[in-house]
Amino acid sequence: MASNEKRETFSSGLAVFFATLGSAVGLGNIWKFPYLTGQNGGGAFLLVYFLCIVFVGLPVMMSEFYIGRTARKNAIGAFKAIMPGTLWKHVGTMGVLATYLIMFFYSCVAGWVYFYLFKALTGELSGITMEGAKAQFGSVIMGPWSPILWQCIVMAVVSGILIMGVKQGIEKITKTLMPLLFVLILACDLRALTLPGAWEGVRFLFHVDFSQLSGAAVLTALGLAFFKLSLGLGCMITYSSYFTEDNNMLGTAAKVAFSDTLVSLLAGLAIFPAVFAFGMEPGAGPGLLFMTLPLVFAQMPLGNLLLIAFFFLASIAATTAMLSLVEVPVAYCIEERGMSRTGAAVFNGILIAGVGVLATLSVDPSSLLGQMTFMGRGFFDWFDYLSSNILLPIGGLLTAIFVGYLMPREQVVAELTNQGRLAMAGMVGMLYSILRYVTPVLLIVVFLASVGLVKL
Ligand code: TRP
Secondary structure (H helix, E strand, O other), X not given: OHHHOOOOOOOOHHHHHHHHHHHHOOHXXXXXXXXXXXXXXXHHHHHHHHHHHHHHHXXXXXXXXXXXXXXXXXXXXXXXXXXXXXXXXXXXXXXXXXXXXXXXXXXXXXXXXXXXXXXXXXXXXXXXXHHHHHHHHHHHHHOOHHHHHHHHHHHHHHXXXXXXXXXXXXXXXXXXXXXXXXXXXXXXXXXXXXXXXXXXXXXXXXXXXXXXXXXXXXXXXXXXXHHHOOOOOXXXXXXXXXXXXXXXXXXXXXXXXXXXXXHHHHHHHHHHHHHHHOOOOOOOHHHHHHHHHHHHHHOOOOHHHHHHHHHHHHHHXXXXXXXXXXXXXXXXXXXXXXXXXXHHHHHHHHHHHHHHHHHHHOOOOOOHHHHOOEOOEOHHHHHHHHHHHHHHHHHHHHHHHHHHHHOXXXXXXXXXXXXXXXXXXXXXXXXXXXXXXXXXXXXXXXXXXXXXXXXX
């Protein structure tokens, strides 16, 4: 019986750090963060982003860590264990639902990234032209069979790692790949920053322009901080249920938030100098990642090698983030449904690949699924919108209220100072106050604005 097995934990503080950082670092760092920073006033946006991390990100992360390590259970089971017989368990239910919605489209984009890595490895992208890059991207996303195949490969990899468990799977992979990701990103930085004309890209990222800092930009920063730090759906509850008893969780939260931001900035410093050096448009999202970059790299010496490095690091980032997402329903199925780890990982992998196909096929506007839109959005966009704009902020808000108002201050301080062994009661107390009085207000504003009930 699965429930009789001894519950696993990570083996050290370092393992906790790399696993949690692996969750935070994802596709968001590589295109979303740099692009949004450049667009919304550079350094000014960064400043707001840091404030969002301090006033929303860290307090919510602290709450999830508190819940997870206190209960040592999955996202739903943790609420059940702490508040038995109440509706609070449905914060966990919503989290599991949000996880699926995110995974349906995330696994699709991750499939494109794997496919591009494969193409870079076979040399298919070297020397590509503008027209070629566009055609390439079109054929990759509209397949229709190849993107489905790669989405299945992605889910097979993720499920395969999760089958190996917390220590042998998640811990081993993140401890090996996260340092490698840093090395690869630094190699790309070195090349990009030594290009003639690179400075323009650095300026795009770091210029400080408060006039571009609209209310919408502040909202964007808040949403980004939330998504980047993997908050609002019980992902950090699940991971922290595997943390060691002596882990300094506030320290972990701060180190992860800092390192994640560093990775985002390093990604920006690899992308924008190269883009500007070759006179390209710093376009948004998928286009930048899948069309502009191959084009830029095709034009420089050692380009294909860098392209391989870049898509390899993007694959690492996407994969380690997905490990943390899929572990949410996997832990639930093991602990609440009595499944074996293997059964849970295979079941969830198949479920996500199966329904995720809807997102993948909806990208081609001429296809049957591409034409099925509801209120202007297709499957891909609905999955994204419902999870990021609705479920994450509500989940984060309820988590903040749960810990800030239902858990006594002394209890939270005791758990986060490891029963007084860490001399940081003052720090925890301060974050607890922020959690009570500042975080919920900001989250309510974000939520109302994101569903269009408040205009900022
Ligand atoms: N943080 C990851 C990224 O930036 C995505 C992610 C992983 C996530 N786990 C999450 C987002 C939990 C929200 C909630 O790509």
